[in-house]
Amino acid sequence: MAIDYQGLVTQGLARQISEKIRDAILEGRLQVHERLPTEEELAARFSVSRPTIREALKRLAAQNLIRSRRGPTGGTFVNRPSRDDARGLVATAAALLVSMGEFTLADIAEARQQIEIVCCGLAAQRRTDEQLAAMAEEIRLQRDPALLDADFCASDVRFHRTLVEAAGNPALEFAAAGVLDSLQPAVNLVIFRFRDRRQVALQHERLHRALEARNGEAACAALTDYMNALRRQYRKAQALRAAPVAPAVGGVRG
Amino acid sequence: MAIDYQGLVTQGLARQISEKIRDAILEGRLQVHERLPTEEELAARFSVSRPTIREALKRLAAQNLIRSRRGPTGGTFVNRPSRDDARGLVATAAALLVSMGEFTLADIAEARQQIEIVCCGLAAQRRTDEQLAAMAEEIRLQRDPALLDADFCASDVRFHRTLVEAAGNPALEFAAAGVLDSLQPAVNLVIFRFRDRRQVALQHERLHRALEARNGEAACAALTDYMNALRRQYRKAQALRAAPVAPAVGGVRG
DNA sequence: CTCTACCATTTGTCTGACAAATTAGGGAAT
DNA sequence: ATTCCCTAATTTGTCAGACAAATGGTAGAG
Known part of the structure; x- marks a missing residue:
C-alpha cells in the first residue's frame, strides 16, 4: 500500500x-x-x-x-466534559438504538438486572447516609397515590440511579447510564399500566432496608425478586399486545 | 410559573x-x-x-x-444508527472522561471485572462455536512472541469484547462498550510493560476452556484470577510511577 | 472613588454566489 | 434496438463579505 x-x-x-x-x-x-x-x-x-x-x-x-x-x-x-454531559450522550445513543428496535425489552431487563445486582453488592458496603436518605425520599414519593404515572416512572429511575451511584464507582455508573436513563423508561412506557405501584414501593423499601443494614445478599435477593416481578408483568403486557382483546394499552403513537 | x-x-x-x-x-x-x-x-x-x-x-x-x-x-x-456508531460515540465519551481524570484506574478495573463476571455466567450458557473459535484465534495470536505490544493489547481487547458478545445480550454489550473499548486501552497503556504476556494468554486459555465446557463458575473463577493478577500488576506499576527510580515507563507525552 | 456610557472584539446570522458531485436523460455509434 | 457517452439539472460543499448581537473593558463624568 x-x-x-x-x-x-x-x-x-x-x-x-x-x-x-x-x-x-x-x-x-x-x-x-x-x-x-x-x-x-x-x-x-x-x-x-x-x-x-x-x-x-x-x-x-x-x-x-x-x-x-x-x-x-x-x-x-x-470544555471540561462533565459526567452528566457524557451521560446525556450515552442516553441519547441508547434511546436511538431502542427506538430502532436494536434491543429487545428482554435484553434490556436482563442487562439492568445483572448490572444492578453488581451494584447491590458494592452499594451494601459503600452506600452513604445521604444516598440512603435520597432513596427513602423517592420511596415516600412513590407512596403518594396522587402522583402521576410519568412522575412515578421518573422517581423509579431516580431511585435506581441512586442505587448505582451508591456503588461508588464512576466507571460503573457510566456504563450503567445508558441502561438506566434511557432503557428503563422504554420499559416503563410499555408496561407501567400493569405495575402495581404499591408493590414496587414495597420492593424498593425492602432493598432500602437491606442497604441500610449493609446486607449485600439481602439487597441482591430483593432486587432479584423485584426484577422477576417486573419480567412477569412484562410478559403479561406482551401477551396482551399480541392479542389485544381490549384496548387496555394506549398506542405509543398517540 | x-x-x-x-x-x-x-x-x-x-x-x-x-x-x-x-x-x-x-x-x-x-x-x-x-x-x-x-x-x-x-x-x-x-x-x-x-x-x-x-x-x-x-x-x-x-x-x-x-x-x-x-x-x-x-x-x-x-441514518439508521448502527451499534458500531453508538459504540464509537460511547468510546469517545469514555476516552474523554478518562483523559480528564474523572475515573481512576482502580474504578475502571473494578467495573470491568464486575461486568465481565456477569458476562462469564451468561456466556457459559450461550456462547456459540464461532465465538469460541474467535477467542481461540486471539489466544493463538497472543502466543506469537513477535507480536508488537500494541497489537497484543488490541488482541486482548478483541478477546474480551468477544467474551461480552458471547453473553448474547446487545444491551449489555452496549453498556460494556465504554469500559472495554476505551477504558481497557487506558489501563493497558499504563501497565502493559509489566504484564507477562504468556501469563495473560494462559489465563485467557483457561477462560476459553471453561466456556467451551459451559462451566460458568470456572469461567468466573478464571476471570477473577485474571483480574486480580492485573490489579496486582497495576499496583506495582503505580508504585514505580510514584517513585520512578529508573525510567522504565516511557512518558505518555513522547 | 463610583457609576455610566461608549467602544472594541468576537461570535451569530444573512445574502449571494460559485464549485463539486452525482444522477437522469438524450443523442450518437455500433 | 441496444449500449455507451456526454450534457444538463439538481443538490450539497465552500467561499466572500457584511451586519447584528452580546459582552467585557475603558474612559469620562459625577
Missing part, C-alpha cells in the same frame, strides 16, 4: 478540521478551558473560509467538546 | 433547529432512510438562512443521525 495521494481530501473539509481539533483535545494538546484562536484566525490557519470553520466547530459543540461566548473576552473554549 | 415569554429564543437558532429535527427522528416522525427537504426548503420552512440550516445539520451529522449526498438523488437522509 504505497498509495496515499495526499490523504483523500474528498471527505469534507469541515469534517477533517473538526477531527483534527477533536484529536488535539483528546490527546491533551489543547487543555481544558484553553481558548482557541478566533474563527477568523482558524480560517486563515486552515486556509478555509469562516463558515467552514464554523461548521467544524458546530460538530464539536454538538459533542459538548467546546463552548462559545461572544464578546472581547469571548471566543471558543475547550 | 406563568412565565414563558415565547420560549427564550436566546439559545442559538441552529441549536434549536437541530433539536427539533433530532426529536423528530427520535420520536419516529422521520423514518430511517427518509429524505428530508433540501437545505433551501428547510431554510424557507424555518425562516432562516441556509448556513444556519447547515450548522444545524452538521450537529446532527456529528452524531451520525443523518448523512448527506450531493446530486439530484442526493440530499439529507436519516
